[in-house]
Amino acid sequence: MAALVTPAASVVSELVVRGRESAAVLEALLQGGSPQEHGGIRELAAEILLCCDRALAALHGRDGVHAVALASRKRRSSEPDGAASQTRPKRRMRASSGSTATRVEKRSTAEDGHIWRKYGQKEITHSKHPRLYFRCSYKHDIGCPATRQVQQSDDDLSLYVITYFGDHTCCHGDEAVAAAEEKDVKMQPFVINFGIGSATESSTSGSPWQNSDDGDGRSEIPRSSHAVCLPEGGEADELRLKVTKVETTSLGSQPASPAAAELSSSPDVSCASPAWDPLSSCWEWDQFVESSFDFVSRFIDFDDFALYQ
């Protein structure tokens, strides 16, 4: 089981947790019964399905797309011929300068569902905050040209100005699922039992979901800038999932991330989540996985995932 704490397993963990968060909010909405709140129910349900679907996809893709991605990330070694190292024959491509931005957004979080890899940071004159440069993690794998720049707004420190360049060619649809489909792997039904381990049980010795923001006020960028890829418009229709029981329980004290806060439209619902680093679109996996993987494993019989390996 410990061997499952891999990047793929981490992704699965987070996805399922997010699914559970959404489920908790969903139930709160249902209990509230306010008609105006029902507007979000379908969206939440879609989120749940999508998260769980992604969890499956992550496992399906581990030997496929994800493995390919990992394998080809190796940096080009220094030029073997000294002459080449003397000069820089390669012209540098400028994705942003000269070309227009695909879109510019101001958001409270840099999360956008895609996997980005930071490749630079620059202090910008007349700007208090550095600009961070990201490219799609699949740039070198499948040549996804998407890049983005993230800069904290000087006007509103809670906002991040995100400028996108280029369109993603990597996450149109779910390539992991597609890879699984190519292999004709059947999505077998499995059970996520959110009820195993009651709230009281899981929240005994303090909250395992403590916000990592414990005072230094500055979230470091985690080692991995892999955000969970949750592209918009994903369909979870092939998902064969049985959620046997969902309990809305107070697992944590408060949402630990903007994303969780967004999900948690009801103040009565406490959603647990890893700490989110808005600048790098990263979950703080170190704290999250260690503290919660065991917890998450209560919900999931990971033995079922052996089916996909």
Next chain:
DNA sequence: CGCATTTGACCCGC
């Protein structure tokens, strides 16, 4: 050891 991140240097457009 392999990987992602950091960061100084290089390159390019204005």
Next chain:
DNA sequence: GCGGGTCAAATGCG
């Protein structure tokens, strides 16, 4: 020449 975007060696972590 300057400012900003990108590269890639160095670094450090798992």
